[in-house]
Amino acid sequence: MRxxxxxxxxxxxxxxxxxxxxxxxxxxSVGCAQQSASVFTTGWNDEKYDAACVHAFIDGxxxxxxxxxxxxxxxxxxxxxxxxxxxxxxxGVEMCEPACLKYIDDFHFTCEDKExxxxxxxxxxxxxxxxxxxxxxxxxxxxxxxxxIISHWEGYRRGIASSHxxxxxxxxxxxxxxxxxxxxxxxxxxxxxxxx
Numbered sequence: 700m701r702x703x704x705x706x707x708x709x710x711x712x713x714x715x716x717x718x719x720x721x722x723x724x725x726x727x728s729v730g731c732a733q734q735s736a737s738v739f740t741t742g743w744n745d746e747k748y749d750a751a752c753v754h755a756f757i758d759g760x761x762x763x764x765x766x767x768x769x770x771x772x773x774x775x776x777x778x779x780x781x782x783x784x785x786x787x788x789x790x791g792v793e794m795c796e797p798a799c800l801k802y803i804d805d806f807h808f809t810c811e812d813k814e815x816x817x818x819x820x821x822x823x824x825x826x827x828x829x830x831x832x833x834x835x836x837x838x839x840x841x842x843x844x845x846x847x848i849i850s851h852w853e854g855y856r857r858g859i860a861s862s863h864x865x866x867x868x869x870x871x872x873x874x875x876x877x878x879x880x881x882x883x884x885x886x887x888x889x890x891x892x893x894x895x
Contacts, residue, residue, distance in 0.1 A: 700829045702755075702764045707744045712752030717773035721838045723847045724831050725777055725789040725854055726882065727753070728866035732800040732808075734759025734819050739793070740767060751775050755830070759795035759819040762826040770834065777851055782858030789849070790834060794823035796869060806868040813873065820873050828882065832889035842886040850879050 707713050729739070736756035743752060753776040754768045768774055776791025777784065785791075797816035802808045810816050835842050842848045846857070852867050854860030870877040 700762070700764060700826055700833070702766055702830075705740045705765045705767055706769070707740065707752055707767045709744050709746045710752045711746065711749045712775045713768060713772070714746075715773070718771050719773045719787055721771060721790055721834075721840075722788040723785075723790075723840065723849065724834055725785050725791045725849055725851060725860070726827060726831070726866055726879070727776060727791060727793045727851045727863075728823075728869045729756075729793050729796050730805070730863065730865055730869075731802065732796060732798050734795045734798050736763065736765045736795055739795075740765050743767070753791045753793050755790075755792045757792065757794045757823045757826050757830070759797060759823055762822045764826060764830055770837070777854050777859070777863075778861035780855060780858040780860055785849075785854045785859040788859075789854070792827065792830065794827055794866060794869075795819075806864045808872055810873070817873060817875065820869070820875055820877075824875075824877055824882075828885045828889050831882075831886045835886060835890055842883050842890065848879070848883050848886060853879060 736758035739756050756765045774791050797819040799812045800808045840847050851863045851865045855862050
């Protein structure tokens, strides 16, 4: 796994400088046909861009992780729900999505080249597993403990995020066998590999 520090120093979220005690990790997918993380790291690094800010993007082209905020910085990655905001407790990481997608609405898309798209999806998934395992080690988190690793969609259902359905909508739309339970188990297995 390759991590490139690319802090969004001009983004209002970065300049706000708020910190969090990391209690968990939230997995996202970007929700648009963009597999290049540099589009986000460039476009969001602007003092006028006050819509969002995440801790990292996983590039769909080569799997590079672009870290855009310090890990303990309060990001703007999931908005809030009736029970508060995961921004105050969770690190947010976005997986880029294949360029061939054509979104019909917020959660449904078509794809003319599913085989190539699945390669991108597998790449970002595998890197996310590795990154989340490293972050769980860094912050002494148990990936199988309730609420530690969640998706944006699970955050919504817990009342701590907006009503986005990522990344499950993407995996399901691609016909991939990925689930968040499977993801959490894969992170635990990756952590256990490091102990051998």
